[in-house]
Amino acid sequence: MRAFTEDQIMFREAYRRFLDTEIAPHMEEWREAGIVDRKAFRKAGDQGFLMIWPDEAYGGLGDDDFRYEQIIIEETVRAGCANWYNTLHSRLVGPYLQRFGSEELRRRVLPGCVSGETILGIAMTEAGAGSDLAGMRSTAEDRGDHFLLNGSKTYISNGINADLVVVAAKLAGAERKHALVLLLVERGMAGFERGRNLKKMGMSAQDTAELFFDNVQVPKANVLGEPGKGFYHLMEGLAEERLIAAVGAAANARRAFDVTRDYVMQRVLFGKPLSEQQNTQFRMAEMDAEIDLVQTYVDHCVVEHNAGRLTGNMGAKAKMLATEVEWKMMDLGVQLHGGAGYMDEYPISHMFTDARINRILAGSSEVMRLIIGRDIFSQNYRSMLA
Incomplete structure (x- = not known):
């Protein structure tokens, strides 16, 4: 027998109803459009189904039991809504803000992530650097009170919808090939541009895009973790x-x-x-x-x-x-x-x-x-x- 608590079983039933009424009926429309409507994130956030783990101070439930995310993943798949890929936002990207962001940063951005008002993405892959991050060409140069980010990324999920993107870049001037820095790039920052919504074999409702960074000034407050140790942060x-x-x-x-x-x-x-x-x-x-x-x-x-x-x-x-x-x-x-x-x-x-x-x-x-x-x-x- 699978080890879910009574509360988690009730959570599963409630989330299943939410998917059946609010998400599943729109999936075909979103597949045709090539993108999920942002309202889906807000609706999930309003009912407490988007991010479970953040502390109550940030708007979450404060429960880091992975079985809640397991339920969300299983039920999203069961309902035929995997193209939504909500776990990318909730459990793949969100934890980077918790683990490596400052308290000021967490208080500033996590509530919007929990509510679904702010959508997250992560940008590691480049045309010549997928599994091998050492081949990354994007660079971040320390300019005192900010990092100057240059380069491009591709195949980025939530690439169109994302308001905040965790970007991995090589630390300019570092000798080690794995010396990376993780920067939180915000929608509207000067020099941050999005390319086309890429056509794919499958997952057609999941917006996947190219991202471009031309002298983007990322303030030090948006640095995640320790500059130069981004590779190890990613590995965690x-x-x-x-x-x-x-x-x-x-x-x-x-x-x-x-x-x-x-x-x-x-x-x-x-x-x-x-x-x-x-x-x-x-x-x-x-x-x-x-x-x-x-x-x-x-x-x-x-x-x-x-x-x-x-x-x-x-x-x-x-x-x-x-x-x-x-x-x-x-x-x-x-x-x-x-x-x-x-x-x-x-x-x-x-x-x-x-x-x-x-x-x-x-x-x-x-x-x-x-x-x-x-x-x-x-x-x-x-x-x-x-």
């Missing part, structure tokens, strides 16, 4: 980021299973439902077991994360396994739908294209294997298993 959140991806992938795999199960029970082939064909039963049985196993490990990682024991190795394993099983289920789902699976009027079609990015974002499956493989052959491998 990676295990959780990969767990977030794993939670979503496991939930999406289960939704694809349910959608496919419903379809094959109705589809008649050679005089009987497709669900009565042995191949269908064997393939679906295999996927049912694999999804359950992945979900069990993901739930275990959530428990470990709440206890402060989630390691980079565990996050990498959860992310790799969940996204690989998700993709396996998506491919089977389309196959068992036959020609219908290629039609966008069937949910499995856009689920398939939406899911393809998940084996790339937050570290590709190949990078996850590299991380896990390095640990396997490290000297402390046995102690990690104890």
Whole structure:
């Protein structure tokens, strides 16, 4: 049995109703527009569904139990609203402000983030620097009372909607290739421009844009953490980021299973439902077991994360396994739908294209294997298993 409290079960039911009434009915419209209406963030914030963890002083509930975010992710996926990608705002970017921002900065910006009035984004990726942050070319030069930011970023989620963007840049003049600084760039700062809303294979309602910085003066009050140590600040959140991806992938795999199960029970082939064909039963049985196993490990990682024991190795394993099983289920789902699976009027079609990015974002499956493989052959491998 999954370990959710009574309050969390009630929270799940309330959030499910919110999605069904306020978000899900608009998803097709937002997919067509290529962007989620900003009102979605305000509506979620008004009902306490946007950011759970900030202290009450900043407008939150002050509850950092990751299971609340797990519920939000699972229910958002279940409702077919993953394109909203609200967890990017709430749990991927928001914590940087809490961990590394000054108290003055937190008091200034977190209440708007909790209410949904202020939307967050994070900008690391460049044309030649994705998983390898050492290839970053954007620079930030210390000018005394401010940093002068120059460069560009691409594939930035919430790139159009974001009011505050955490930007990673190389610290100008530093000798170390990983000497980065994290700067909070605000909408309207001189020299900060947005490019086009990029067309993508999937996740069409998630605005993804290019960002440009031309001599942007970022005040020292907007520096997150210690200049030069931005790389290490980014690494601190990676295990959780990969767990977030794993939670979503496991939930999406289960939704694809349910959608496919419903379809094959109705589809008649050679005089009987497709669900009565042995191949269908064997393939679906295999996927049912694999999804359950992945979900069990993901739930275990959530428990470990709440206890402060989630390691980079565990996050990498959860992310790799969940996204690989998700993709396996998506491919089977389309196959068992036959020609219908290629039609966008069937949910499995856009689920398939939406899911393809998940084996790339937050570290590709190949990078996850590299991380896990390095640990396997490290000297402390046995102690990690104890």
